[in-house]
């Protein structure tokens with residue numbers, strides 16, 4: 022148990038800690054920014070496959086890798102555990118100085134029970150499945166079976182016990198993902214006899230008590246549903262939440278949450294690493310729960326998860342949709358720090374990483390399919406596309422290089438609440454961010470002679486490093502400042518430096534002026550808007566760092 026950790030107290034193990042404005046992941050006593058990537062689902066089932074992958078991850082400037090460990094891989098024969106694979110993955114990561122987050126593919130992966138051992142799949146009587154409206158069972162283990170839960174818990178706790186034994190001294194593993202994208206596909210709830218019986222019962226008092234206690238911070242759509250049904254504090258699921266499919270989804274969310282709470286708690290009793298989930302979010306074309314996994318911790322039901330699974334530290338999203346900024350805002354809540362365990366790895370991914378970390382104090386970012394370098398070029402690369410020659414020069418590795426230079430500063434400013442970020446595209450063309458004594462006005466990079474020629478994607482993060490001083494890291498942006506404190510109305514650029522951080526120390530490069538900062542020669546026009554006509558400019562070749570000191574005039 023926890024008491025037998027090899028000389029480690031629970032506080033020296035990786036854990037989450039509230040530090041000022043942010044909740045951060047603490048690794049070896051220090052806040053940690055996870056510049057991560059997730060390998061394809063079965064990459065980690067073969068150490069031979071992983072052999073050439075490890076050094077590529079290092080070249081891509083990752084410090085963390087997310088790899089699956091499936092129930093089937095460690096317990097192919099009931100009761101006989103084999104951790105050769107786990108030990109091999111740890112050895113590969115350690116040799117390359119990488120941290121690991123293991124994804125526990127137990128009862129469910131993308132809703133489906135495809136990574137359970139064959140002895141579980143083949144014994145439907147012992148390991149009951151979900152029944153859908155047609156009366157057929159589908160390949161999804163039921164949340165309502167004690168046998169399913171007991172078998173998964175035995176395997177998962179054996180895995181966590183093993184991690185404690187082999188890793189609590191070295192602490193290569195820093196977080197665990199519990200299952201992957203859980204929920205029912207093909208129906209909105211489990212129609213098995215056990216499912217129908219549970220649905221006819223009263224909503225558990227733990228859930229109604231949570232709703233009452235947290236009324237002011239419930240996800241707005243859930244509050245609306247509850248209020249529309251009369252804000253009842255007792256009754257059946259349909260009495261409390263109404264008769265629509267959303268009620269089925271809340272019911273399933275509660276059942277998944279309880280199952281995963283049991284697993285998480287049992288795992289933490291062996292080895293208390295932070296735990297997160299990965300959520301399949303609702304897609305625009307979906308026509309209700311069951312089109313997307315019904316019961317996964319998507320925003321509508323995230324409160325049911327908080328009530329039902331308090332041991333899960335973070336309910337995290339995987340986001341491939343264009344409106345990344347909207348989705349991270351839905352998941353980053355007072356009681357739910359942000360981590361993005363799965364998203365894109367191309368230029369859009371570089372932008373996402375900056376935005377999540379800079380604007381939402383994300384613990385990190387992790388594009389999917391990182392073992393396939395083609396994914397750093399396109400969201401879905403053509404099969405067999407040759408890997409790009411210089412992976413370190415692709416947008417995400419370049420963005421990670423800058424983020425890793427800035428990591429100590431970023432973490433400090435996340436805690437202080439003096440950091441912001443932008444993600445600009447056609448939908449969100451410009452942004453004005455209040456930060457310290459100035460509003461930072463950000464636009465995508467424009468052609469000075471023809472301002473209607475504009476870069477398609479711009480991103481950056483902004484640290485307030487002094488009352489009149491900012492550090493900006495960005496790509497394809499132009500940035501001006503507007504004073505917000507009393508005094509002269511125009512902000513001029515006193516000094517602008519390009520540079521980099523080496524071992525946490527600022528190393529100035531070029532001192533920027535002239536063409537590097539001139540946005541607009543029409544000075545009367547600029548003056549009429551209380552602007553100098555100059556600003557910071559960031560080019561298209563991936564993010565770079567600039568520091569600026571401002572002065573004011575009228």
Ligand code: DGJ
Pocket residue numbers: 062131201202299339363389
């Ligand atoms: C989302 C899942 O979480 C991943 O495991 C993987 O199946 C991807 N989709 C496929 O793009």
